[in-house]
Structures are given as structure tokens and as C-alpha cells.
Amino acid sequence: MQDSTKILHNIPVDELTGAISVPIYQTATYVQEAPGVNKGFDYSRTNNPTRKVLEELIAKLENGKTGVAFGSGIAAIDAVLRLLKPGDEILAIDDIYGGAFRLFTQIYKKYGIKVNYIDTSNVEHVVNAISSNTKFIWLETPSNPTLKVSDIQKIAQIAKHYNSLVVVDNTFASPVIQRPLDLGADIIIHSATKYLAGHSDVIAGLVVTREEELGAKIKFLQNATGAVPGPFDCWLSIRGIQTLELRLERQCKNAALITDFLTSSKYIDKVYYPGLSSHKNHHIAAQQQKLFGAMVSFSLKDDNAFSAIKLAQSTTFFKLAESLGGVKSLICHPFSMTHKTIPAEIKRTTGIQDSLIRLSCGIESAEDLVKDLEQALESIHQKKYAVSFADV
Numbered sequence: 536m537q538d539s540t541k542i543l544h545n546i547p548v549d550e551l552t553g554a555i556s557v558p559i560y561q562t563a564t565y566v567q568e569a570p571g572v573n574k575g576f577d578y579s580r581t582n583n584p585t586r587k588v589l590e591e592l593i594a595k596l597e598n599g600k601t602g603v604a605f606g607s608g609i610a611a612i613d614a615v616l617r618l619l620k621p622g623d624e625i626l627a628i629d630d631i632y633g634g635a636f637r638l639f640t641q642i643y644k645k646y647g648i649k650v651n652y653i654d655t656s657n658v659e660h661v662v663n664a665i666s667s668n669t670k671f672i673w674l675e676t677p678s679n680p681t682l683k684v685s686d687i688q689k690i691a692q693i694a695k696h697y698n699s700l701v702v703v704d705n706t707f708a709s710p711v712i713q714r715p716l717d718l719g720a721d722i723i724i725h726s727a728t729k730y731l732a733g734h735s736d737v738i739a740g741l742v743v744t745r746e747e748e749l750g751a752k753i754k755f756l757q758n759a760t761g762a763v764p765g766p767f768d769c770w771l772s773i774r775g776i777q778t779l780e781l782r783l784e785r786q787c788k789n790a791a792l793i794t795d796f797l798t799s800s801k802y803i804d805k806v807y808y809p810g811l812s813s814h815k816n817h818h819i820a821a822q823q824q825k826l827f828g829a830m831v832s833f834s835l836k837d838d839n840a841f842s843a844i845k846l847a848q849s850t851t852f853f854k855l856a857e858s859l860g861g862v863k864s865l866i867c868h869p870f871s872m873t874h875k876t877i878p879a880e881i882k883r884t885t886g887i888q889d890s891l892i893r894l895s896c897g898i899e900s901a902e903d904l905v906k907d908l909e910q911a912l913e914s915i916h917q918k919k920y921a922v923s924f925a926d927v
Contacts, residue, residue, distance in 0.1 A: 538711055539780050545595045546588065546773060559770045560584040581758045585766040589773050590741075593731075596710040596776075597723050599743035601750020603757050604769060608706065608726025609634050610762035611740030615702060615722055617756050619670055621647030626664055627673040628655045630681045630885040632704070633874035635673075652885070656683040656816050661690055665697050674720075675704045677820070680832050680869040680893040681886040682707075682807045684816035687823055691719025700749075706730070706860070711780050712787075713824045716745045722753075729860030730829075732775035733782055739764045739772050782862060782898060786829035789864075789904060790896040796905045797833050802912045804890070807832040830859060832869075835890040842915060843868050843890040849911035852899055859895035864904055867893050 536544075549558050560583055567573045576582050586604050594602035605611040612635055619625075627639070629652040639650045653660045655674055665672070672694050676685040691701045702722045703715035709730045715723055725731055727739035744750035757763060764772075794808045809820035810827030820827060835842050846866075847855050853866035857873060867873060869887055883889070896904065 542592075542596065542779060543777060545592050546777065557585060557588050557770060557773050559766045561766050579766070580761050580763055583763075583766055583769070585773075586764065586769045589769045592773065592776060593710075593725070593727075593741045594743055597705075597716055597743040598714055599716050599723065599745055599750075600747045601744045601754065603742045603744075603750065603753045604727075604764050604772075605740035605742070605757065606762045606764050606768075607738045608724070608728060608740040609638060611724050611726070611742045612638060612704075613762070614753055614756045614760065615671075615724060615742060616643055616648070617760070618752060619643075619648050622649075622668065623647075623670040624649045624651060624666065624668040625671045625673050626651050626653055626655070626661060626669055626699075627671075628675050628678050628683065628685065629653055630678050630683060630887055631673070631675060632679045633869075633876050635704075636874075637876045652881075654683065654885075655685040655690065658686055658689050658693070661693055665693060665699065667697060669694075669697055669699045671700050671702050673702045673704075674715075675707065676713075676715075677707045677809055677828055677830065679704075679707060680807075680830075680873065680891065682809055682814075682828075682830060682832055683886075684809050684814070684820045684823075686816070686819050687715050687718040687720055691721075695719075707828055707830055708824060709779060709783065711783050712826045712828060716743070718823060721745050721749065727772045728858060730783060731779060731860075732772045733779065733861060734771075734775055735858060735861035735863065737768050737771040737775075739768050783826065783829060785898045786896050787826040789898070789901045790829045790831050790894075791827065792901040793894065793896060793904055793908065794831055796908065797831065800909075800912060802836060802916065804834045804836045804838065829896045831894045831896060833892055833894075834888045835892070838888055838890040840868070840870055840889040843892055844871065845915040846892060846911050849914045850907050851910075852904055852907045853894065853911075859893075861895070862898045864897035864899060865895040867895075869893050 565576045590602035653664050674685045694701045700721040703720045704724045706726045723743040725741040797806045808831050853864045856865050
């Protein structure tokens with residue numbers, strides 16, 4: 536079964552009414568025939584019919600056993616971290632998403648969870664850093680924001696020797712592009728806010744596990760801590776997933792054309808995109824990804840934050856905003872936005888330069904998007920703009 540068919544026909548028709556759109560069960564509780572005797576639902580924090588469809592759908596799309604939905608991507612990450620105990624260690628990709636870094640360092644560090652940040656795009660670094668205390672190897676591939684690609688299959692083989700679990704944040708790829716569980720990963724995390732829902736109108740997170748036992752532990756934490764999405768948020772996510780493959784095909788095509796433009800621009804220092812033959816792990820991306828993705832990052836030859844912010848304020852179709860993966864193109868300055876909480880020296884060491892710009896390519900005309908970037912690049916070298924960010 537092809538992805539487009541699999542996505543649509545793993546969403547069930549409502550048995551009660553025949554509704555082809557999943558009903559929104561906007562209810563907190565359910566009438567029981569007797570204490571503990573019900574139709575599979577007793578309280579919507581524990582389970583909800585609309586959420587159940589979303590959870591089963593993402594599990595099937597990722598070829599996993601269990602899917603669990605949360606109120607946000609960071610809530611999904613938090614649930615996975617709750618599997619750990621004091622003294623456990625994580626090996627994490629060094630240019631990790633700023634929200635995950637904040638959660639690791641400002642919340643879980645005080646509970647005795649140690650995180651070692653390494654460049655997981657180099658397998659030897661994993662071999663040298665892993666130990667008997669390593670419980671998770673935490674990957675973003677491609678990573679946020681420098682689009683490093685890690686070899687999931689090789690890292691999973693290393694992890695097995697140490698009884699470590701491989702956790703992959705698959706937000707940048709989605710199951711249409713990459714299926715980490717098939718490559719040996721144990722847990723997948725999604726910010727469903729991004730490509731899955733796809734329209735910048737919902738906040739949600741998802742966890743998928745390869746084994747049912749591990750999934751049951753995550754499901755317990757979902758109910759115990761209560762960070763669940765509402766039925767309407769689940770419905771929006773289901774609706775968005777139905778067009779996931781179509782959107783991503785267009786977005787990835789746009790990203791490739793934008794990359795061609797950026798690599799030829801006299802104002803650009805470096806372009807980060809797995810589809811480039813010059814990308815460090817282009818060959819790995821070609822093996823484990825169906826497409827190269829719709830995220831593109833680049834740095835300016837004039838490597839300072841002020842020039843980058845001027846550029847981000849000068850585009851028309853690329854909207855200056857946090858987040859990614861929606862149908863409208865977005866531009867952001869990671870140094871002062873998504874990764875602002877990470878100390879400057881760490882950012883620079885991991886490749887997040889002062890002038891780094893991250894693009895989320897939407898479904899607009901590629902020609903219009905290229906012209907937008909072209910005029911913005913020209914304008915910042917001709918005019919003076921006031922910088923609106925206070926602390927860069």
C-alpha cells in the first residue's frame with residue numbers, strides 16, 4: 536500500500552453514523568452501565584475516541600506498536616524523559632532544539648539526569664561517548680537548525696550493545712520521508728504542530744514506540760500527568776495528516792529550488808540542506824530518507840546577527856515567526872529566537888552561527904519565494920534597518 540492510500544484509509548469511517556470525517560467527541564466523561572463497565576472510555580484524560588484515532592493513525596504510519604498523543608511536542612519529550620531515573624545519562628545531538636535543551640538543563644538536570652551533547656552525525660563520536668549509564672541516544676535527524684543527518688541504523692546497532700534506547704525526533708522529516716523504527720530506533724517523537732497538522736493552527740505532540748511494553752509505560756505517563764490534547768486539536772491533526780504527502784512533495788520541491796538559488800548567491804556563506812552533494816552526510820540522507828525535506832538553513836558572508844535580523848525582517852512571503860512545517864513559508868533567526876536560551880558560546884560551537892537563518896518552505900510558488908529572498912538579500916546591502924530584537 537502506497538503512503539497516500541495508507542494515510543487516508545487508516546482513518547476509519549465512524550461506525551455509529553458512517554461519517555467519513557472523524558467525529559469530534561467533545562466530552563469530558565462517559566456514562567457507564569455499572570461501575571467499571573463501559574464502552575472502552577470512562578474519562579477523556581485517560582482516553583477519548585477522537586484522540587484514539589490520531590494515536591492509532593500515527594502508530595500505523597510509523598510502523599510502531601503504540602502511539603500516544605500529548606498537548607504539545609515538548610510535553611511529548613517530557614513524557615519520554617520521565618522514563619529515566621537519577622544517575623541515568625543521555626547522549627544528545629549537539630545542535631538540539633532550544634526547547635529540548637531548556638528542558639534538559641533547567642528541569643531534568645536538578646533531578647540527576649546527565650546529558651552529554653555530541654555531534655551524532657559522526658558515528659565515532661557516539662562510540663567514544665556511550666557508556667553503561669547511557670539510557671537514551673537522543674537524535675534529531677535532520678537536526679534543528681543546522682540539518683545534521685545521523686545514521687539511525689548504525690547508532691541503533693551501537694545502542695543495543697549497551698542496552699540503550701534510541702529516541703528520534705522525527706519532526707523535520709515525518710513518516711512520509713523517514714521511518715526511524717524501521718531502522719532500529721525505539722521511540723519516535725513528533726511535534727504534530729509542524730508537518731503532521733501542517734497549517735500552523737494547532738499545538739500537539741506525539742510519541743510512537745516500537746514495542747508495546749514501552750508504549751504502555753508512555754501511555755501510563757500520559758494519563759498520570761495529564762498533558763493531553765483536546766478532541767478538536769486531535770481532529771485538526773488528523774485532518775492535516777490526510778494531505779501530508781501532497782504538501783511535503785511540494786514543500787520539498789520548493790526547498791530544492793530555493794537551495795539552488797542560495798548556493799549561487801554572492802551574499803551566502805554556507806547552505807545547510809541534506810539534498811546537497813556537499814552535505815557531510817548526504818549519502819546517509821539518501822539512504823534513510825525518501826525525500827530531503829523542506830527545511831533549509833544558511834549563513835551570510837557578513838556573519839553577524841544584525842544582518843541576519845535585517846534579512847528576516849525584509850521578506851514578504853517568508854513570514855518572520857517561530858515554528859515550521861506549515862503551508863505558509865516561515866523565516867527565523869535561531870540565534871535569537873528558537874535557540875535563544877542556549878548560551879552563545881555553545882550555539883557557536885555547535886554550528887549555530889550569529890547570521891544563521893532557518894527557512895521552512897511552504898507550498899507557495901517557488902519562483903515567488905526565490906524572488907522574495909533575492910530582493911531581501913539585495914535590500915539589506917543597500918539600506919539601513921532598525922533591529923527590533925533586544926538581546927541577540
